[in-house]
Amino acid sequence: MTAPKRNKARANGEGTIYQRKDGRWEAAGYVLAADGTRKRVRVYGTTRKNAADKLTDKIANSNRGLPVATADSTxxxxxxxxxxxxxxxxxxxxxxxxxxxxxxxxxxxxxxxxxxxxxxxxxxxxxxxxxxxxxxxxxxxxxxxxxxxxxxxxxxxxxxxxxxxxxxxxxxxxxxxxxxxxxxxxxxxxxxVKTATLRPKRFRPLTAAEARQFLDAARADRLHALYELALRTGLRKGELLGLHWEDLDPIAGTVTIRRSLQRTRTGGLTHLPTKTRASERRIALPTECVNSLKKHQEQQEREREEAGASWKGMGLVFSTPTGRPLDPANLTRRFGDFLDRVQLRRIRFHDLRHSTATLLLEQGVDLVVIKELLGHAHIGVTAGVYAHVRLRLQRQAIDSLGNALDATDDEAGDPPATAVIR
Incomplete structure (x- = not known):
């Protein structure tokens, strides 16, 4: 009769592994702790190999000089x-x-x-x-x-x-x-520990009348195409400033969002991936935006000729008169100055995005479509941010139903024979 196969002994410094009474495997060894000292760390796994692999990873990181947190760390x-x-x-x-x-x-x-x-x-x-x-x-x-x-x-x-x-x-x-x-x-x-549920931050998006006034006033501004694109599509500020001409397809009437321009502490103005995976998207362009972007491109060509050797173009759709990236903070200040100049109500630049979604909701556009247009990761985000709009629409719907129910037989027409409720 052959003897049962024994587990191979672990080498010095590889730690110890044993099975606990609850069936789990525990591995222990010494690693570099977060406070700079060497301390014993314990890890657990459902199998011996699982526990051994976890300990091996920690010891390997420790040997490379990377500290490992231990249970007795502060x-x-x-x-x-x-x-x-x-x-x-x-x-x-x-x-x-x-x-x-x-x-x-x-x-x-x-x-x-x-x-x-x-x-x-x-x-x-x-x-x-x-x-x-x-x-x-x-x-x-x-x-x-x-x-x-x-x-x-x-x-x-x-x-x-x-x-x-x-x-x-x-x-x-x-x-x-x-x-x-x-x-x-x-x-x-x-x-x-449960914290109090925060009330959604209140914002005052543009009404339809204010939006029309905004677009009319923006036509005389150098960044007319940017403002129009922001209001008609709901793109984020960083997404707008990170657009390259190669992202636009004027024939198909679409724009692909691939990146965002942000200012970071170490890199300055930097092109970064979009906020979430859902933010990387392709959206349809309104005809008005296609036309304003064509005019903007012609304007940019004139600026390139005027700048001559000082032109530092990077293929950006929206840039300074010398082709450099527009700083997000500078755009915020410029947007505020524009609103004051044309005597429009002061709003944040991000409220253009809120205005897009609010106006779409009020026009009866499906929440899923708005979620895809805005690039939200989950529809719950869209529904949560614009809950106040949906409540107002519910009130309007209830009032409309009330008017129908309160109408006299002469005022109300016969309902259709069948109605589909979704």
Missing amino acids: LGDYLTYWLNSVAVHRLRENTHTRYATCIRLHLIPGLGTKKIARLTARDVRTFLDRLRTTCQCCTQGLDAERKRCCAIGECCQKRLSPLTVTYVHSVLKSSLEHAVREDELPRNVARN
């Missing part, structure tokens, strides 16, 4: 590790910068000394409550150098907005979720 050390070793590879640069600011200003000062394994839902709830009620000038010493307000005992009560508190909470949840996926924590305690 939250501050873990957040620093997660931000610089994990999130940096998954987030757009501007989003990563906002995460870093959130961690530096709020999470590390408020929870940084807590052990990640001992963090409780109560700790998180207490932290968020304190964040809502504490003056940020006092907490961060913003008025210390200026020697006014909080620094002289006259607290200004500058608190964080509910939206910012929710954002801080979401960053904490994202970081701890990674720890759960890596089997460093049994559960994400931040998910057990």
